[in-house]
Amino acid sequence: MTLDCGQAFRWSVDENGVWSGVAKNRFLKIKKENDSVVLMNTTLEDFNNIWSDYFDLDRDYGKIVNEISDNEILKKASSFGSGIRILNQEPFETLCSFIISQNNNIPRIKGIIERLCKKYGEQTDDYYSFPTAQVLSRLTEEDLADIRMGFRTKYILDAAKAVAEKKVCLEDLFKLDIDSAREELMKIKGVGPKVADCTLLFSLKHFEAFPKDVWIKRAMGTLFPDGLPENAVKYGGIVQQYIFYYSRSGNLDI
């Protein structure tokens, strides 16, 4: 669920339930086995230094679920999405991915990102990393034409330039308060509140960010017309993800 709930776009699953994807400039295979999750083709060192943080393993989701479950709707939604975690992805990749996601559908978003990585990422064996801001910032719209991003091409170029020239310093945004960090991100063309909040939540560790897409707006209108319960606001990120997953599965009427 974590890898397939719309927060990351480079994971896919085979017929044996083995997921594979590229993240943090590494190729990982991962699968569920009974009550365990098995990471393959990696090392203990990478698990400790990279994957533990990527999968947000230090956070106690059970405690969060317990706290928000005094609300019946959140109890159902979190139970339905039990196991979902918020990934800590690479900021620049996340920013670009959600710029690409605007007015777009998930299969096509994935295709665009793979074409972008294959053409401008760094190759190791048969996988490609997400391109750096430095590489993308030197490109023109013509260079990116065969990626077929449509009107988003100029947004990606603006994001790459802003990050490469440190007009927007992504590393600083971990420490900034959420409103200032969002304001920084929105200096980039094509980045509005939704794309900014996805970047804040899925890469910059602003766990209270609450991206409002069409699904969430519709679900919130039905489920919480007066807003989230007060004790759930600080867990907005995961609450949002539970509601997103729940409503996308066709269960809007809880």
Added chain:
DNA sequence: TCCCAGGCTCTCT
């Protein structure tokens, strides 16, 4: 075929 997609910018009130 036609509708629409994890929105945003630009323009017009």
Added chain:
DNA sequence: AGAGAGCATGGG
């Protein structure tokens, strides 16, 4: 401040 058109492309 708020509403609405237009946007590139292609998946279903």
